[in-house]
Amino acid sequence: MIRYDITPTELQTLIDARVPGWRARTKTRTDSFRDLGKYQEDSSIWSEVKPVFMEIQGRSKCCFCEKKYEDSKLGRYELDIEHFRPKGNVRHWTLASNLAKEGVMLTAPDPGRRGYYLLTYHLWNYAVACKSCNSALKKDYFPISARYDLDGTNPWNMKGEKPWLIYPIGQLDNDPEDVIDFYGYLARSKATDHHLKLRGVVTITFFSLNDAILRKELLKDRALVIIVLYRLLLKAKNGDQDSTTSVSEMLKPTSRHTNCARSFKRLFEFDEVEAAEIAELSEQFYLSGSP
Numbered sequence: 104m105i106r107y108d109i110t111p112t113e114l115q116t117l118i119d120a121r122v123p124g125w126r127a128r129t130k131t132r133t134d135s136f137r138d139l140g141k142y143q144e145d146s147s148i149w150s151e152v153k154p155v156f157m158e159i160q161g162r163s164k165c166c167f168c169e170k171k172y173e174d175s176k177l178g179r180y181e182l183d184i185e186h187f188r189p190k191g192n193v194r195h196w197t198l199a200s201n202l203a204k205e206g207v208m209l210t211a212p213d214p215g216r217r218g219y220y221l222l223t224y225h226l227w228n229y230a231v232a233c234k235s236c237n238s239a240l241k242k243d244y245f246p247i248s249a250r251y252d253l254d255g256t257n258p259w260n261m262k263g264e265k266p267w268l269i270y271p272i273g274q275l276d277n278d279p280e281d282v283i284d285f286y287g288y289l290a291r292s293k294a295t296d297h298h299l300k301l302r303g304v305v306t307i308t309f310f311s312l313n314d315a316i317l318r319k320e321l322l323k324d325r326a327l328v329i330i331v332l333y334r335l336l337l338k339a340k341n342g343d344q345d346s347t348t349s350v351s352e353m354l355k356p357t358s359r360h361t362n363c364a365r366s367f368k369r370l371f372e373f374d375e376v377e378a379a380e381i382a383e384l385s386e387q388f389y390l391s392g393s394p
């Protein structure tokens with residue numbers, strides 16, 4: 104994960120320019136949810152702003168796993184608008200045993216099966232995520248450690264819920280790169296602050312970011328990034344300008360697995376022998392089980 108920086112004003116301006124009238128239409132819908140006291144929708148209109156979020160997020164990257172997809176013409180079918188705080192219902196997430204041992208506590212969601220209905224059309228409740236991260240893993244979960252504020256109207260004022268998952272758009276939450284980095288193709292929680300460290304562990308576990316069986320292809324994608332980057336870093340070190348340019352490209356937010364690439368570059372600069380070992384292990388992993 105990385106942060107995709109944008110201010111509320113910039114986001115609003117982008118939405119107004121690309122989807123004129125969308126905010127006015129959603130205000131009407133949100134007002135009706137307020138009257139009803141719950142989410143109730145026959146036809147949603149959040150997909151209309153999906154291309155804007157795809158553009159913001161490094162041009163079509165999943166906000167959680169950093170896989171990259173085609174631009175909005177095709178990529179919109181592969182990426183979902185994710186409601187970070189679920190709109191219609193918050194399901195109880197079963198805590199993995201390793202997290203319980205680490206001291207992660209979960210608040211039980213409202214048994215009345217309600218969600219954050221007033222955030223259905225809140226821009227700061229959106230991100231785009233791949234089908235694996237959103238439909239298969241995120242679902243209607245939103246693990247927190249404090250009290251659910253299901254009547255909340257603005258995520259910027261809801262940090263007191265103490266969400267476990269990290270939200271990567273703008274400055275609303277911690278910078279994901281302050282929480283998670285990578286050792287080789289594997290994610291690791293890096294913060295020194297205890298609670299933040301647990302947030303990293305929960306996020307990695309929740310999205311199975313290191314599961315070599317469930318997410319084998321994701322891990323192989325990251326291994327491939329390391330293999331290519333290592334070769335470029337060696338050439339760049341010997342003065343090859345094209346390789347230097349290519350390394351810069353691989354570290355940009357618009358590249359796939361930017362956090363992993365940046366982490367590996369830091370390792371290369373810190374300890375080249377260890378980086379060589381990691382590149383070798385990445386190559387072994389990438390080739391393992393390939394047809």
Ligand SMILES: [Zn+2]
Nearest residue numbers: 165168233236
């Ligand atoms: Zn994903």
